[in-house]
Amino acid sequence: MCGICGIVNIDDGQAPEVETLLRMMGRLRHRGPDSSGYYRDKQVALGHTRLAIIDLQTGAQPLSNEDDSVWITFNGEIFNYLELASELSGLGHIFKTKSDTEVIVHAYEQWDTSCFDRFNGQWALVLWDLKKNKIIFSRDRLGIRTLYYTICNNRLLFASEVKALFADSSVKRNFDPAGVSEIFTFWSPVAPRTTFKDIKELQPGHFATIKDGIIKSEAYWTISFPDAGAESDLSEKEHVDIFRNHLINASKLRFTRSDVPVGAYLSGGIDSSITSSIISNYTKAPLRTFSIRFSDSEFDEGQYQRQIADRLDANHRDIAVSNDDIGHVFPDVIWHAERPILRTAPAPLFLLSKLVRESGYKVVVTGEGADEIMAGYDIYREAKIRLFLARDPSSKKRSKILSKLYPWMERAPGKAAAFANAFFRKGLNPLDPGFSHRPRWDTTSSLNLFLNPDFRMEAKKTNVIEELFSNMPDSYDRWDPLCKAQWLEMVTLLSGYILSAQGDRMLMANSVEGRFPFLDCNLVDFASQLPASHKLLALDEKHLLKISFKDMIPETILKRPKQPYRAPDAPSFFSGSNFDWINDITDESKLKNADIFNPKAVFKFINKCRRVKGHKMSNTDNMRAVAILSTMLVHHHYIVQDGSGGKDQMPAEPIKVIDKVV
Amino acid sequence: MIKKQVKRRIAEFARTYKAAKNDETKLLLVALFVEDAFGIVLSDDDIHEKNFGTHHAIENFVLEKLHLE
Numbered sequence: 001m002c003g004i005c006g007i008v009n010i011d012d013g014q015a016p017e018v019e020t021l022l023r024m025m026g027r028l029r030h031r032g033p034d035s036s037g038y039y040r041d042k043q044v045a046l047g048h049t050r051l052a053i054i055d056l057q058t059g060a061q062p063l064s065n066e067d068d069s070v071w072i073t074f075n076g077e078i079f080n081y082l083e084l085a086s087e088l089s090g091l092g093h094i095f096k097t098k099s100d101t102e103v104i105v106h107a108y109e110q111w112d113t114s115c116f117d118r119f120n121g122q123w124a125l126v127l128w129d130l131k132k133n134k135i136i137f138s139r140d141r142l143g144i145r146t147l148y149y150t151i152c153n154n155r156l157l158f159a160s161e162v163k164a165l166f167a168d169s170s171v172k173r174n175f176d177p178a179g180v181s182e183i184f185t186f187w188s189p190v191a192p193r194t195t196f197k198d199i200k201e202l203q204p205g206h207f208a209t210i211k212d213g214i215i216k217s218e219a220y221w222t223i224s225f226p227d228a229g230a231e232s233d234l235s236e237k238e239h240v241d242i243f244r245n246h247l248i249n250a251s252k253l254r255f256t257r258s259d260v261p262v263g264a265y266l267s268g269g270i271d272s273s274i275t276s277s278i279i280s281n282y283t284k285a286p287l288r289t290f291s292i293r294f295s296d297s298e299f300d301e302g303q304y305q306r307q308i309a310d311r312l313d314a315n316h317r318d319i320a321v322s323n324d325d326i327g328h329v330f331p332d333v334i335w336h337a338e339r340p341i342l343r344t345a346p347a348p349l350f351l352l353s354k355l356v357r358e359s360g361y362k363v364v365v366t367g368e369g370a371d372e373i374m375a376g377y378d379i380y381r382e383a384k385i386r387l388f389l390a391r392d393p394s395s396k397k398r399s400k401i402l403s404k405l406y407p408w409m410e411r412a413p414g415k416a417a418a419f420a421n422a423f424f425r426k427g428l429n430p431l432d433p434g435f436s437h438r439p440r441w442d443t444t445s446s447l448n449l450f451l452n453p454d455f456r457m458e459a460k461k462t463n464v465i466e467e468l469f470s471n472m473p474d475s476y477d478r479w480d481p482l483c484k485a486q487w488l489e490m491v492t493l494l495s496g497y498i499l500s501a502q503g504d505r506m507l508m509a510n511s512v513e514g515r516f517p518f519l520d521c522n523l524v525d526f527a528s529q530l531p532a533s534h535k536l537l538a539l540d541e542k543h544l545l546k547i548s549f550k551d552m553i554p555e556t557i558l559k560r561p562k563q564p565y566r567a568p569d570a571p572s573f574f575s576g577s578n579f580d581w582i583n584d585i586t587d588e589s590k591l592k593n594a595d596i597f598n599p600k601a602v603f604k605f606i607n608k609c610r611r612v613k614g615h616k617m618s619n620t621d622n623m624r625a626v627a628i629l630s631t632m633l634v635h636h637h638y639i640v641q642d643g644s645g646g647k648d649q650m651p652a653e654p655i656k657v658i659d660k661v662v
Numbered sequence: 663m664i665k666k667q668v669k670r671r672i673a674e675f676a677r678t679y680k681a682a683k684n685d686e687t688k689l690l691l692v693a694l695f696v697e698d699a700f701g702i703v704l705s706d707d708d709i710h711e712k713n714f715g716t717h718h719a720i721e722n723f724v725l726e727k728l729h730l731e
Contacts, residue, residue: 233667236674236677384694388693388694391697392703392704392705392706396706397686397706398690398693400686400687400690401690401694403687404687532698533671533674533675533698533699537674537675537678538675538678538679538691538692538694538695538698539691540678547677547678
């Protein structure tokens with residue numbers, strides 16, 4: 001994993017400035033602390049900061065093909081690079097290194113942009129094809145790695161993180177009200193939109209070509225499902241065999257394709273227990289595992305983590321996170337995340353990756369993606385139950401099934417039946433394309449009430465839900481309702497929040513690469529063909545995953561009720577230390593100057609949080625507290641200040657320089 | 663859907679869910695499964711132990727509803 005950035009001249013102006021490029025690279029130093037490099041000619045500058053994982057000796061970037069006519073800067077891993085290198089060698093390509101980066105260059109030479117279909121990996125990359133005078137951006141299928149760009153003064157700037165674009169002081173730093181509206185509806189901006197005006201993100205599964213100043217973006221892969229009734233008709237047993245094989249291969253590939261040791265996250269849930277067990281059972285390397293513990297027992301999963309670690313004889317380390325710890329690191333977390341967030345869950349992951357790095361590891365395998373591809377989230381169960389209620393609204397019996405929802409919640413529907421019945425019966429229209437997510441969107445949208453009238457009016461100019469609907473595939477209406485819910489979840493939340501704000505950013509903040517076996521392209525394609533009942537059987541989530549690996553996982557883990565990964569929200573800010581940064585960003589004059597929120601409403605709400613010390617607040621109020629504080633922190637870091645976080649530095653040495661201008 | 667597929671789906675369900683005798687919530691889980699898997703819409707009267715109390719009963723009920731008995 002690394003950081004990439006660069007400058008492309010759109011007209012025939014001056015050559016890209018080295019000083020600007022180095023400043024951009026410096027802002028990505030946390031992504032690549034081992035070394036750095038740049039390539040520059042009169043039109044294009046490519047920067048790279050390296051976290052050395054594969055081919056430690058000769059894998060420095062940027063690098064090129066045999067005749068230096070194609071250059072690349074690349075962030076990520078192509079896990080099937082050995083197989084591709086062998087195929088390309090057979091086709092006459094000559095390799096100078098043993099890196100996966102060089103495989104991309106030759107694959108592009110051989111297959112042009114259809115090479116991306118052949119990659120099994122996680123990447124954001126930029127190719128500079130001098131012969132065709134063309135720049136190519138590409139991003140992995142599900143958006144594990146990120147790539148942002150903007151056009152400013154007839155130059156296209158690109159980078160792994162927005163803060164590197166802001167290293168050029170001529171790039172304007174403003175909130176995009178529609179981007180904020182997406183966060184205050186879906187939890188995340190949806191690419192190509194970002195939190196910031198005129199800053200775009202390449203969409204997952206896309207490549208873009210830039211020629212003569214024109215950017216053309218094209219999908220090479222999209223999330224898709226078969227029509228309802230046309231799913232794979234194999235038996236459960238046959239699906240188990242194929243699924244097991246895919247996940248074992250995906251886990252082995254991600255554990256073994258590395259020239260540095262690979263560790264594993266262990267949450268105490270099924271997904272990471274399975275990937276860790278596969279590594280332990282199918283590879284010879286010693287297993288090193290890492291976990292988060294919480295001082296607050298409501299969130300702690302320590303007993304399950306220890307159970308799996310002991311069973312696998314893993315060298316296990318954990319970090320105990322208190323409410324105060326979250327409050328302390330939150331400003332740093334937001335600087336790395338570069339967007340408002342609605343939950344504090346990324347903060348403990350920031351502390352966990354620090355532990356990993358301090359333990360001498362820079363790669364971890366995690367269980368992310370299982371809940372998306374195998375229908376593990378509560379929102380799928382909720383949607384199924386709401387559909388069940390909608391099929392016979394006058395039923396006297398059906399409401400009782402609501403007791404099966406959210407058993408882990410303090411205010412679970414089972415404990416407040418009348419409220420749950422009223423809440424989950426709202427808007428029961430099965431023809432609504434957003435049926436599964438409507439309660440979440442409605443609840444989250446209440447955040448907009450805190451916006452000041454002007455900002456709110458600007459935000460309202462874009463109907464983000466209708467815009468999402470207009471981008472649905474033509475076949476969407478023919479899918480099983482579960483597949484529709486999966487699509488919505490993957491498009492709105494997976495890339496922008498789970499894999500980015502909570503994933504890549506929190507890992508790379510401490511120079512750690514995450515690898516995700518459940519997001520292996522072969523596994524994802526296979527899982528999308530499964531009948532809904534093999535993913536969510538009645539209300540048994542991740543059904544096929546559980547029965548596929550029941551021999552590897554103890555029953556106590558397999559049968560424990562699903563507990564989503566969560567962290568304390570409002571109590572992290574208001575129950576312990578009096579954080580100066582909260583007093584600072586919620587100061588009335590700061591709120592007025594920011595011009596985002598209604599200062600009086602925020603002031604009143606924050607006082608309420610302080611009065612109750614963040615305890616016994618509703619789910620929505622917890623979300624409001626995190627949203628307001630994180631938005632004001634983004635404003636502080638990126639609008640008031642220049643995005644450097646006070647951390648501007650030079651990129652790591654040694655610096656590989658290929659400068660055709662000097 | 664043919665009879666063999668119906669039987670297979672119910673057998674797969676039965677491996678995970680125990681019989682729904684004397685348990686109203688379990689009856690509702692069976693109802694949820696039956697509606698989902700076979701596209702049958704049930705009335706409150708259908709959601710009854712006589713139809714969903716055993717796996718054999720579920721099979722008979724579904725086959726009858728789909729006119730595959």
